[in-house]
Amino acid sequence: MKQHHTRALTPAVIGLALMLFGLANPLLATDLAGRWSGQINTPGMALRIGVNFSPPQADAAPAGDWTGTIDIPQQGAKGLPLADIEVEGDRVAFKIANIPGDPAFSGVIAPDGQSIKGDFKQGGLNTTFSLDRGELRKIRRPQDPVPPFPYHVEEISIPVGSPDAQGEDGTPKGFFLSGTITKPDGDGPFPSVILISGSGPQNRDQELMDHRPFAVIADHLTRAGILVLRYDDRGTAKSGGTYAGSTMKDFADDAEACLRHLRGRADVGPVGLIGHSEGGRVAPMLAARDRDVRFLVLLAGPGVPGHELMARQNELIVLASGATPEAAAEVRAAAAALFAAVNDDAPRDRQMELLRNLVEAQIIAVGQSVPEDEQQRAALEETLTQQAENMQSPWFRHFLIDDPRPDLARVQVPVLALNGVLDVQVDPDQNLSAIAEALKQGGNTDTTTLRLPGLNHLFQFVPNGSVALYATTPETFNPSALNAIRDWILERFPAPASE
Numbered sequence: 001m002k003q004h005h006t007r008a009l010t011p012a013v014i015g016l017a018l019m020l021f022g023l024a025n026p027l028l029a030t031d032l033a034g035r036w037s038g039q040i041n042t043p044g045m046a047l048r049i050g051v052n053f054s055p056p057q058a059d060a061a062p063a064g065d066w067t068g069t070i071d072i073p074q075q076g077a078k079g080l081p082l083a084d085i086e087v088e089g090d091r092v093a094f095k096i097a098n099i100p101g102d103p104a105f106s107g108v109i110a111p112d113g114q115s116i117k118g119d120f121k122q123g124g125l126n127t128t129f130s131l132d133r134g135e136l137r138k139i140r141r142p143q144d145p146v147p148p149f150p151y152h153v154e155e156i157s158i159p160v161g162s163p164d165a166q167g168e169d170g171t172p173k174g175f176f177l178s179g180t181i182t183k184p185d186g187d188g189p190f191p192s193v194i195l196i197s198g199s200g201p202q203n204r205d206q207e208l209m210d211h212r213p214f215a216v217i218a219d220h221l222t223r224a225g226i227l228v229l230r231y232d233d234r235g236t237a238k239s240g241g242t243y244a245g246s247t248m249k250d251f252a253d254d255a256e257a258c259l260r261h262l263r264g265r266a267d268v269g270p271v272g273l274i275g276h277s278e279g280g281r282v283a284p285m286l287a288a289r290d291r292d293v294r295f296l297v298l299l300a301g302p303g304v305p306g307h308e309l310m311a312r313q314n315e316l317i318v319l320a321s322g323a324t325p326e327a328a329a330e331v332r333a334a335a336a337a338l339f340a341a342v343n344d345d346a347p348r349d350r351q352m353e354l355l356r357n358l359v360e361a362q363i364i365a366v367g368q369s370v371p372e373d374e375q376q377r378a379a380l381e382e383t384l385t386q387q388a389e390n391m392q393s394p395w396f397r398h399f400l401i402d403d404p405r406p407d408l409a410r411v412q413v414p415v416l417a418l419n420g421v422l423d424v425q426v427d428p429d430q431n432l433s434a435i436a437e438a439l440k441q442g443g444n445t446d447t448t449t450l451r452l453p454g455l456n457h458l459f460q461f462v463p464n465g466s467v468a469l470y471a472t473t474p475e476t477f478n479p480s481a482l483n484a485i486r487d488w489i490l491e492r493f494p495a496p497a498s499e
Helices: 213-223 248-263 281-289 308-322 323-343 349-366 374-390 394-401 405-410 428-441 477-492
Strands: 034-042 045-054 067-072 077-088 093-095 103-109 115-122 125-133 151-161 175-184 192-194 225-232 268-276 293-299 416-418 447-452
Touching: 034 115, 034 192, 045 077, 045 125, 045 447, 067 477, 093 151, 093 405, 125 447, 151 225, 151 248, 151 308, 175 213, 175 248, 192 281, 192 477, 213 225, 213 477, 225 248, 248 268, 248 281, 248 416, 268 281, 281 293, 281 405, 308 323, 308 349, 323 349, 323 394, 349 374, 405 428, 416 428, 416 477, 447 477
Parallel strands: 192 225, 192 268, 268 293, 293 416, 416 447
Antiparallel strands: 034 045, 034 125, 045 067, 067 077, 077 093, 103 115, 115 125, 151 175, 175 225
């Protein structure tokens, strides 16, 4: 779900590790230093990449080592560290640190030192790549907000806990979240919202795959008279704190710190929460305990326990990739068995066996062959080992057993829950009905659920729900969803008349 989203155990997600080999100028190796941008020509999609090389520093240890990073926006990867960079004559070799699968580039730098071209290999994949000197530019999507804006933009810093507090080991416990408030012209008070992102560390725009949906939502709502606060997740971009090891309970604390920040502002009226995917679980968690939350908008939010959601998610993802219903049902059963074993703390070798069964079922379901080549098999096993370790993380263990329905039953404020009909990560049939039923059982009398035709998990208009379309679809957030959110909020909490 931050995901992009929920962390789906699919071959596409598992196999996104990269390692790089490039080339340097034979006459002046330090010309390699700086930023490069280009692409890997993978089947069906060109993966945009940005690489930054830094030359050896005299005081570095060990001496003479290059350093660097790589960004892969379509995979949501930013600033991955490079390792083992070697420069020899007109050749340079480098890897991404701690990444399984042994993917590699090898090529030649042009005589003018402005480009690198060559071959890329990963497991059984053999293709080409290219790099040109210069920084990787962000793709400007059609809906990206462009200044000048007809509203005020304010940078803010929000304390979480006491910034001076320390844990028993002496490490700081408090930190600051960095965010942006967009405020309509006038004095207010304005109906206000806090945007809560989905799973995985994301910046205030919820930037992923060159899309910035929270920037689009904030712009749309603020133009209509609604004040919007969006923030970088803890440990991400300009925010302090640490993301690793955090759970949804921690993310609810972060959202509550934002709520406290808005309470003291004279221009802030009723405050609601808009959460996407996992953020759609964090929002009712906070609303169930804090009466200052006046309304909720749940965008593809979960309504069932995490293990149920992810089992269905695995089934829908392979269906969208061409699997038969029978093969997809086998994938769902394999996923359910794995999640039950993790929840029951089964022996690690048993969890590994069930994870292998799931991945092989996914591979077969989408019409591919389970790797038999020794190198490919070793790369797959390495990746499975890493995934098995990830399943022991506090986030995964908490999400697996978390049931949103008790919190939803305690929510007594207006709720709008939306899903795209083509959402394969949070099934609208499974989750919207569960959300509606939990709210009804709690006695909530102002609830609205909407299934939006043609929209996926990111609320893009697409021909099908395949996750491969997230990056290639130009649309960031469909206008029908934007308008539905805006109209629902303003019907209940009208904006003050503009002067």
